[in-house]
Amino acid sequence: MIHVLNPGLQTTVQDQGRIGYYEIGMPPSGAMDKYSYTIANLLVGNDENAAALEITYMGPTLEFRENTVIAVTGGEIPPKINGKPIPMWETVSVASGDQLSFDFVKQGARVYLAVAGGVDVPAIMESRSTYTLCGIGGFEGRALQQGDELRVGPVARESVRVGTRVPDALIPQFAKSHEIRVVIGLCSYRLTAESKQSFLSQEWTVTPEANRVGYRFKGERLGFVPREQPFGAGSNPSNVVDLGYPIGSIQVPDGVEPIALLNDAVTGGGYATIATVISADLNRMAQIKSNEKVRFVSVTLEEALQARSEVKDRIAHIKQAIAENGR
């Protein structure tokens, strides 16, 4: 059992996501930075889809009511046990009665706390991820609150030696300005040539609204090519006939403030999507804070797939290292 003494700003139960219901309008939710989330689970010997806690900006204070092992990964929100710093990206043992708390965020925006056995909440549509807008999944469909009691699953799949650590080279670092790779499309034809250029050349500022639904960016206004309003499309030049929105797709309602749709976003609608963040960089998007700077870099689909396979290789490498040194 884990007792929530203070919930932090927004702490939710997440796994790999509620996959397979996108066509009925159900977004996947799930961990925003899947790289960090997956590694946290590997470090405690869990299944890669075990439910963990996603912590945003400000950590919770939690009291463990059993002896177990944990791992904290992601951005840098330095964790402490009973007030003493503990390492991130490492298998750490905790004893019943220990209190886990966090310092102020140093870099990144989100950390993941995995506990051996996983957080035991009911699976809703095959996932334990919290979708707060609908109030389903996770712990009672909401972010954690003071006084919540989280049950821990019975056993981890494997046992990992305390002190097992991810090699430094595979620990991501997060700066305050970010390059995020995108594949241009599906509706980029709606932007003027100058605005297409401007989208990729300007430095965007992440607004305070940025959350699990989407990230909004401030910058110079973008313009759309004049056209006759097609049947079924809204009247604004940024409207098109409704389409499915890919996760990571970027729309620019009225040309003002691009929005990148993320894990908890609406699954379709009538705004032109001008580019899509590649899956490898969704992990890094999750670690961008409000007020930080982003440049979008255009890559081909082949480059995007290459980047995705590199992330998979890194995870496989860590899995191998844990199997060799952590048992």
Add this chain to the structure above:
Amino acid sequence: MSENKSIISPVPGIFYRKPSPDKEVFVNEGDSVKAGDVIGLIEVMKNFYEIKAEADGIVERFCVENEDIVDAGQEVAVMK
């Protein structure tokens, strides 16, 4: 003389000195506050986070204006 103490925002967002636009500010510079008193709000992720005084004291000054954007870890006020 007690030392000056910073009040830090743990989260990034927009800083507000009032509970809502048509209300008075939570506290003025020079006011006495008790530990746990709200001195401002930070709007982030479409939520409001309360910035509280950590100890009894006097709010010497604010370091940011109402509706300024602040970073995580930024000093918003000084207490003495």
